[in-house]
Amino acid sequence: MSVLLVAEHNNKELKPFTLNAVTAASQMDSDLHTVIIGNNCGDAAKKLSELPLVKKVIQVEAAHYENFVAENFAPVIVKLAENYSYVVCSANTFGKNLMPRIAASLDTSQVSDIIKVISADTFLRPIYAGNAFATVKSKDPKKCITIRPTSFDPCESSGGSAPIEKAEPSEEFNNTKFVKREEIKSDRPELGTARVVVSGGRGMQSGDNFKLITSVADKLNAAIGASRAAVDAGYISNDHQVGQTGKVVVPDLYIAIGISGAIQHLAGMKESKVIVAINKDGEAPIFSVADYGLEADLFEAVPQFIEELNKLNTIQK
Amino acid sequence: MKILVAVKRVIDYNVQVRVKEDNTGVVTENVKMSTNPPDDNAIEEAVKIKESGKATEVVAVSVGEEKAQETVRKALAVGADRGILIKADGILEPLAVSKLLQKIVEKEKPDLVFMGKQAIDDDCNQTGQMLSALLNWPQATFASKIEIKDKKLEVTREIDEGLETIEINIPAIVTCDLRLNEPRYASLPNIMKAKKKPIEQINASDLGVDTSPRIEQIKVEEPPKRKAGIKVKSVAELVQKLKNEAKVI
Numbered sequence: 001m002s003v004l005l006v007a008e009h010n011n012k013e014l015k016p017f018t019l020n021a022v023t024a025a026s027q028m029d030s031d032l033h034t035v036i037i038g039n040n041c042g043d044a045a046k047k048l049s050e051l052p053l054v055k056k057v058i059q060v061e062a063a064h065y066e067n068f069v070a071e072n073f074a075p076v077i078v079k080l081a082e083n084y085s086y087v088v089c090s091a092n093t094f095g096k097n098l099m100p101r102i103a104a105s106l107d108t109s110q111v112s113d114i115i116k117v118i119s120a121d122t123f124l125r126p127i128y129a130g131n132a133f134a135t136v137k138s139k140d141p142k143k144c145i146t147i148r149p150t151s152f153d154p155c156e157s158s159g160g161s162a163p164i165e166k167a168e169p170s171e172e173f174n175n176t177k178f179v180k181r182e183e184i185k186s187d188r189p190e191l192g193t194a195r196v197v198v199s200g201g202r203g204m205q206s207g208d209n210f211k212l213i214t215s216v217a218d219k220l221n222a223a224i225g226a227s228r229a230a231v232d233a234g235y236i237s238n239d240h241q242v243g244q245t246g247k248v249v250v251p252d253l254y255i256a257i258g259i260s261g262a263i264q265h266l267a268g269m270k271e272s273k274v275i276v277a278i279n280k281d282g283e284a285p286i287f288s289v290a291d292y293g294l295e296a297d298l299f300e301a302v303p304q305f306i307e308e309l310n311k312l313n314t315i316q317k
Numbered sequence: 318m319k320i321l322v323a324v325k326r327v328i329d330y331n332v333q334v335r336v337k338e339d340n341t342g343v344v345t346e347n348v349k350m351s352t353n354p355p356d357d358n359a360i361e362e363a364v365k366i367k368e369s370g371k372a373t374e375v376v377a378v379s380v381g382e383e384k385a386q387e388t389v390r391k392a393l394a395v396g397a398d399r400g401i402l403i404k405a406d407g408i409l410e411p412l413a414v415s416k417l418l419q420k421i422v423e424k425e426k427p428d429l430v431f432m433g434k435q436a437i438d439d440d441c442n443q444t445g446q447m448l449s450a451l452l453n454w455p456q457a458t459f460a461s462k463i464e465i466k467d468k469k470l471e472v473t474r475e476i477d478e479g480l481e482t483i484e485i486n487i488p489a490i491v492t493c494d495l496r497l498n499e500p501r502y503a504s505l506p507n508i509m510k511a512k513k514k515p516i517e518q519i520n521a522s523d524l525g526v527d528t529s530p531r532i533e534q535i536k537v538e539e540p541p542k543r544k545a546g547i548k549v550k551s552v553a554e555l556v557q558k559l560k561n562e563a564k565v566i
Contacts, residue, residue: 069483070446071455091442093476097458100411100446109412109531112441122535127439128334132343135535175489176455179471179482192477196565220566232496238461239479245355245435245495247477253565263333264437270543274563276555282548291546291563294555301552308556315566 002031002055004080006073006089006098009036009044011066016193017090019051019154024147025088026053026155027117033058035080035167037073039066045164052160062169067181068094071173074101080167081106081142091146092192092247103144110144111136115151129244129267150192150250150271184239191223191240195316196253199225199242199269200235203258203279203298207235212302213257219309221317225249225269227259243268258298261286278302318372318487320363321427322397323418324379325353326388327438340536352388355433357395357500358493362463363431364396365498371465372429374398378421380414382406386516393511394503400514401425405521405528411439413528415447420524422452427488429470434459434492445492455485458492 005025008015026032033056036045045059058080064072077098081087087102089095091113103110115133116124122137123145138145191197198220200213210224217224225247226240242249244267254272259265261277261284269275270289277290280297287293294301309315328334328343329351335344352360363375377392378401379385389400403417422430435442449456457463457472461480464471474481475494503511521528549555559566 070458071449074450093459093474096442097446097456100443101450101456103443104412104415104447104450107412109410110441110443110447111532112443126540127537128328128343129437129440130540131334132336132537133540134537137533137535138531139533140531173455175486177484179484181476181478181482182480183478228495237479238475238496239477244437244440253559253563264330274559274565275543275546276559287546287548289543289546291543292555292558293546293548294552295548296552304552305556308552309566312556312560312566 002033002084003029003086003088004084005032005034006077006087006095007034007036007044007048008090008094009038009041011038011041012043014044014047016154016190017092017149019157020149020152021088021090021147022051022053022155024114024117024152025086028086028088028120031055033084035060035077037065037076039063049162049164050158050160052156054160054162057162057164058167059164060167060169064172065169067178069173069176069178070098070101071176072170073098074105075170076167077102078105079170084142086143086145088145088147090149092149095146099144099146106142106144108140108142108144109138110146111138112146113148114145115148129263130270131263148248150248184237188217189221189223191225191247191249194223194251196220196222197225197249197251198222198255198257199227199259200230200257201227201259202229202233204230204235210235215306216255216302219306219315227262227265256286256290257302259286260284261289318429319374319376319425319427320366320372320429320431321376321378321422321425322359322363322392323430323432323444324356324360324377324388324392325433325436326350326379326381326385327353327436330354330437336537336539340538342537350384352391353433353436355435355493355495358495358497359431359433360392360395360397361498361500362493366465367396376401376425376427378403378418380405380409380417380521389516390511391503393514394508395501398514400516402516402518403521403524404518408530408534409528410530410532411441411443411447412531413526415444415451416526417521417524417528418448419451420526429487430490432492434494445490449490455489457483457485457489459494460491461494461496463491463497
């Protein structure tokens with residue numbers, strides 16, 4: 001019995017975290033199949049078949065799969081799951097929305113957001129906003145697992161040639177209708193996968209002042225993050241939120257500007273390799289996780305920081 | 318219209334959680350407990366809908382030990398009409414909770430079920446979706462805006478890419494995000510009034526649901542600690558350290 005990984009994609013391309021999920025799933029059982037559900041998603045299915053770790057791709061297409069509605073996705077996955085011991089996907093909003101619907105239909109107690117595969121049935125997962133790590137053993141014969149993508153490396157993306165099989169779509173769920181999606185397009189690296197993240201908090205005082213964050217991010221080719229306080233205050237949109245209920249990021253460099261460091265924010269960034277904090281309150285909890293802390297008024301320090309960066313001959317991109 | 322709101326009692330979000338020395342869990346003795354924060358948003362939204370005249374009754378339900386009654390009582394103090402406590406001890410997994418809630422839904426026949434999108438203790442993010450699967454109802458997760466349109470809801474959801482809007486037919490499940498609204502505080506007179514509102518107590522064992530855990534918790538440990546950092550004195554020093562010591566820029 002093998003693993004069924006649910007691919008995340010936009011009908012044209014795979015979402016980058018699908019590669020991380022493939023790595024995690026392959027550690028549960030190397031007999032790894034993936035299912036891609038969408039509408040005219042042949043290009044993405046082909047990319048999936050090129051991942052060397054993938055042994056088979058199952059492609060399911062129908063117009064009602066165009067917008068990834070969980071109520072439409074779950075029945076087809078539940079049916080396919082008959083032949084598998086594991087159903088796996090990423091613990092981002094796509095997987096969080098979908099997997100419990102599959103698990104309940106299979107009468108399985110889902111294991112959410114694992115950060116390590118310890119053995120075939122035992123996993124490590126953070127609880128209490130990452131203030132504790134639980135080692136848990138799933139006793140269900142069929143396991144439903146979501147993985148924290150940033151805790152697994154992306155798999156090799158070329159060289160494979162897995163067969164692509166078509167499967168029958170399930171019926172449309174008529175009580176849920178997709179209306180629209182408002183995606184904020186940006187030329188910057190994606191927050192979840194960026195090498196450098198520059199984040200602003202309540203200390204920014206206004207949305208306009210977030211220009212300072214943007215300027216630093218431009219210099220470092222960084223993604224822009226934010227604390228919940230900054231999003232709540234309307235300084236920046238929700239897709240930038242880092243934390244327990246936002247995104248979890250593990251960049252090589254995380255720069256927290258005007259962020260006090262509530263437990264809920266630390267949960268989303270404290271695994272970053274190098275953390276910098278700029279805050280005028282020397283007692284702010286952010287300094288307890290910072291490798292380099294600068295106690296200063298951000299409105300003086302950040303323009304200076306940009307100037308210092310300008311003096312450098314080279315900056316890693 | 319009747320709205321059922323599920324609320325969970327958890328360690329208060331401001332408490333620094335500590336792992337027990339024997340690694341069996343986290344310390345809960347003498348620790349401040351509160352309503353799971355997004356569950357407060359769920360109650361607030363239900364009460365607002367009732368105040369707008371679009372709902373006639375708001376029922377708060379919690380699953381857990383006897384003390385979870387406090388959480389139901391708090392929901393009553395901010396405007397829920399009556400409460401239900403399903404008494405159960407020990408670890409309850411979201412699958413078990415959703416099966417218990419399914420029994421309550423079958424009995425109460427609400428038009429909408431609201432709850433927080435995630436509990437901040439186990440961080441599972443499952444119960445709402447599981448309940449909607451068991452009932453075969455539509456689900457609107459991570460809701461940051463809800464508009465009632467006759468027998469439909471238009472819900473704006475916070476997703477990784479930005480915002481998504483869906484339309485769902487009633488009956489439906491909505492899991493609430495923290496930005497859905499600003500939960501009110503309970504006033505003293507309302508806290509007093511809430512003491513008179515009824516809370517029905519039901520034993521989980523009487524609902525015919527097997528709640529025994531399917532996941533064995535082998536151990537709970539402290540996460541690895543970060544090694545202590547340093548404070549730099551100037552921006553120039555910071556940039557120099559990032560360039561030459563950490564080698565990240």
